[in-house]
Amino acid sequence: MEYKTFLKYIEHLRKGNVKARTLKTYIGNLKIYFDYLVSEHYRLQNIIKDLHIKGVKKSVKKNFLEFEELEDIYYSYPISKGNELARKRNKIIVGLLVYQGLNTRDLQLLEVEHIQLYKGKITIPGTRKSNTRELELKPWQLMEFMEYINAVRPEILEQTDKETEQLLLPMGKSSNLHGVLAKITKELKAINNSFTDIKQLRTSVIISWLQHYSLRKVQYLAGHKYISSTERYVQDDLESLHETINTYHPFS
Incomplete structure (x- = not known):
């Protein structure tokens, strides 16, 4: 699996209304699997090691002032x-x-x-x-x-x-x-x-x-x-991830 393919997988799950916490669990399990493949020399690197889903974090109030x-x-x-x-x-x-x-x-x-x-x-x-x-x-x-x-x-x-x-x-x-x-x-x-x-x-x-x-x-x-604690104030969460996927990894 290549990185672009993995991003497409995330997009597929997101469109299926998979909750952020569930999505994080999926990715966590895959990270463990990729780490195993690297340790056994089946892969050169874990392509999703630094990928994080922020949607499970406790959010702050939405009614903030400009x-x-x-x-x-x-x-x-x-x-x-x-x-x-x-x-x-x-x-x-x-x-x-x-x-x-x-x-x-x-x-x-x-x-x-x-x-x-x-x-x-x-x-x-x-x-x-x-x-x-x-x-x-x-x-x-x-x-x-x-x-x-x-x-x-x-x-x-x-x-x-x-x-x-x-x-x-x-x-x-x-x-x-x-x-x-x-x-x-x-x-x-x-x-x-x-x-x-x-x-x-x-x-x-x-x-x-x-x-x-x-x-x-x-x-x-x-x-x-x-x-x-600071990341809690980032408002975009999964929408930001979706934007990143569409901007830098457009799917055909």
């Missing part, structure tokens, strides 16, 4: 109403959600030392489930962080009588951002009725990154420990 929608959420978030200190802090948070794709855990762990204004970057500390990474800040984020670190945050510390290196501070006695993020979530729903939750923002940012960067680059930006 990058233009993400930016609109950021620019539409108002800082002119309510407590000015809280609003400016919240604007910082929305920016980190939209441009750096942070999750709630990342936001909670940030400290002042993680902001490198002179480099225009932010360090996201790693956890048991995520890798440390250094991300670029947008120019307008730098301006906001300069004001926040030098004026807004010290005022929040004074008003709440706190002594901490935590970067993003609630206005009350608690250091947990849960209440802050719950309020931001409610406000963002009013800005964009397609917005559901903060996880959706992170999903949307990662999908947007995948349109511009390599899988490995996005793995780093997202802080994923394993490439398989």
Whole structure:
């Protein structure tokens, strides 16, 4: 069996509505068989050794937002109403959600030392489930962080009588951002009725990154420990395989 013939076999199974998990099992068994043929010198190589079916991977939410929608959420978030200190802090948070794709855990762990204004970057500390990474800040984020670190945050510390290196501070006695993020979530729903939750923002940012960067680059930006975590955000799955087969291996 040649590689082109094998691709035709996959196409035949796909048209027969064979599920991705079943298809992966078929291919796995054939890989073992080809390995055996190579070991017994009946074949020179295993032609399907590097072929993988992604359709069995856990997929992410489909209702993601386009990058233009993400930016609109950021620019539409108002800082002119309510407590000015809280609003400016919240604007910082929305920016980190939209441009750096942070999750709630990342936001909670940030400290002042993680902001490198002179480099225009932010360090996201790693956890048991995520890798440390250094991300670029947008120019307008730098301006906001300069004001926040030098004026807004010290005022929040004074008003709440706190002594901490935590970067993003609630206005009350608690250091947990849960209440802050719950309020931001409610406000963002009013800005964009397609917005559901903060996880959706992170999903949307990662999908947007995948349109511009390599899988490995996005793995780093997202802080994923394993490439398989990043692959979950690839939307095409078997359709992508079908396109590849038709483009590079057209059948007569």
